[in-house]
Amino acid sequence: TIQCFGDASGEIDLSVTGHTGAYSYTVTNATTGTVINGNANTTVLNPITISGLEAGNISVEVTDPTSTCSTISNSYTIVSPTEVNMSLNIVSSGNCGSVNSASIEAEAFGGTGELVFRLEDNSGTPIPPYDTYSANSLFENLPHDPLGVTYQVRVRDENGCEMVDNVTVTAPDQITIDSVVGSTLNCFDSSDGTITTTVSGGQGAGTYLFMLTYPDGTNSIQYSSSTNSHTFTNLRDGDYTVIVTDNLDCTTSTNVTINKPEKLVIGVATLRTPYCTNPTSYVEVSASVGTPP
Secondary structure, eight states: OOSSTTOOOEEEEEOOOSOOSEEEEEEEETTTOOEEEEEEETTTOSSEEEEEEOSEEEEEEEEOTTTOOEEEOOOEEEOOOOOOEEEEEEEEOOBTTBSSOEEEEEEEEOSSSOOEEEEEETTSOBOTTSOSOBSOOEEEEEOOBTTOEEEEEEEEOTTOOEEEEEEEEBOOOOEEEEEEEEOBOSSTTOOOEEEEEEEEETTOTTSOEEEEEOTTSOBOOOEEOSSSEEEEEEEOSEEEEEEEEOTTOOEEEEEEEEBOOOOOEEEEEEEEOOBTTBOOOEEEEEEESSOOO
16 A cells, blocks of 8 residues: 555565576556566565555566566556645734734645644744644634735644645735815804715725714714725814724724814994984994805
8 A cells, every 4th residue: 555645655565486586577557657677586585575666556577587488467456545635724814903813724635544734934844832743723823914924734644644735824904094184164163074084905995994083082983884985074173083993903093173264253333323303324244254255
């Protein structure tokens, strides 16, 4: 039986009868087409072991070097175990709240007996605490980086047959505030201000949560959005902070001010005072500051 899929670790025992002395042999693998030639002597060793064979249907032709008579043995099948196969999945690329929050998982099948796993860096150096082989195939609390960290997993079966696969874990993108626009109130003491925030990065549209810190230091609730923007409404004048997070704890913020127009000032001046013979009076009304029409 072959030890590992694809190798040449098979052996057969060849016993020669009806002949004494030296002979030559040719081993043919009908499955792979491989041919191996050799010489032996029944007076030295019989049977002999022929090694280095691949899996397949094996037959041996034995030839007497003196008479050139030959005979072909029965066919023998060397069986190979199934190949060890493995795939790696990124369970989590991590989050912005921790540099050691990534996780990967291996799925493997084939080989002989129980499969065990070990985590390594891309140079093959084992990584604690997963530096010894175990049945555990989930590797958690791994460092991640915006430039990517490459991990490789080595799987081994009971015969020592191995397969190695690798995967690169890239840290989540940070959120970027592309624009934040605060309006100006329509009136000096109105509450019709708005703040519109547009962002990018992170996990993308549909994952952003928008929150506002008011001038008095209190916070609004978090608002979700199916797009990459959100507008806060019914705001008074003052200094605000917009805070944007996503489902991986990536956070960014920026300050914005809602301004108000100057207060409207109305002046009234008497231009003519009424008297008995002419009771008509004139006054002049003027407005200043405020926002002109």
